[in-house]
Amino acid sequence: MTWDQVPLRSICEVTAGPSGSLLESLHDSPDGVPVISPSDLTDHHTVDTRRIRRVPQGEAERLSRFALREGDLLTVRQGALGRLALIGPEQVTWFYGSSCLRIRPRSELVLPTYLVSYLSYPPVQRALLGQSIPGTVPSLNSAMLNELPVTLPPLDRQQSAVEALADVDARIRSLRQMADRLEALRPAMFGELMGGTRCT
Template identity: 40%
Template structure:
C-alpha cells in the first residue's frame, strides 16, 4: 500500500537562479543550452538545436546544471509543466522561470515521480497553492509541501514502465497525425499536376490601411 510523503522528503527542490544571470541568451549553436518553459513539451525537453544558449556560464550558475533523472518544472506562467531530464541534456541549465527537482533515487523512481506530478489532480493541488497575480507563480516551498503517494520501489518501476509505454504510443500517434496532416494537401496538389491554379500569380499591391475587396458576381434577382 502506498504511503504519503511530502515531496520535500523525497527530493531536493532547487529554486530558480536569478534572472539577471541570463543576460546574453541567444539562439546560436555555441554555449550551454538553457531549458525555458517553452522548451518543455509533453514531458520532454526540446532538442538542443531549438534551445537558446548562454555562451559564458558564470560560476554562480554551475549548481543549476541538470543531470539525468532530474525533473525540471515550470514555476512561473505555465505552472506545473514538467519534464524528465535525459542523458542528452546532461549539464544544461534551467531558466529562471523553472525549478529543479532532484529525486532521491533510493526511495523514488524519477519516471514514477514525473507521472505522479503530471496527474491532473496533482496539478490542481499545485495550482491551488500558487500565487495568482499578473503571472501565476509557485515557490520551492509550495512544491516541497505537495503530498506524494509512494508505493514500493519495485511497484514504482512497473508503473513508470507502463506510463512510458503509453507515452511511446501517444508519440507514435502524434507522428502519424503529423504525416497525415502533411499528406492531405499534398494529395490535392498531386492530383492537379503539381500546381494549384493561380498560385504563381502575383498578388495586387494594396495601399496601407485599405481593405482588399473580393470580386463578386452579379446579385441574383429576387423572385416576386
C-alpha cells in the same frame, strides 16, 4: 491498496533557478552552455532544443550549482504552470532559467520517471495549481512545491507503473502514426474514387 503519502521535500531537493542578473549574457549564438527556459519544455515532458539560448562558457563556473544531472526534473514556476520535463543524458551540465524549479529526486526512494508521471497526473496538477500565488503571472515557489504530498509506492511498484504507462504511450504513438498515414492517403483515395477527374 493504500500507499504512504510523503511531502516532496522528503524525497527530492528543490532548487529555484538563478536570478535574472546571473543570466544577463544569454544569447542565441551556438556557442556556450545551453539554458533551458519554460518555452523549451514540451507536452511530452522533454526539452525542445530548437530555440535554446546559451550563456558564455566562461560563466559556467559561477552558475555551476544550477547545472543539471540526468534524472532531474524541471518545472515551470512562473507563467505556464504545470509544464515539466525529465532531463536526459543530452542535457547534463546544462543550466535552467529563473522561471524554472529543479527537482532532484533521491534515486533510492523515487524513480524520476515515476515522479514525472505523478506530477503530470491531472488531480496532482490541479492540487499544485490550486496553491499557486494568484496575480497577473501565476507562480509557485520552492516552499509550496516542497510540501506537495506524493503517493509513494515501493520502487518495484513504481517501476511496474512506469512500464505499463510506457506501453500505453507506445500504442498511442502507433495509432497516431497510423492516423497520419491515413490522413495523407485520403486525398489520393478520393481522386481514385472520382476516376481521376480533374477540376479546372
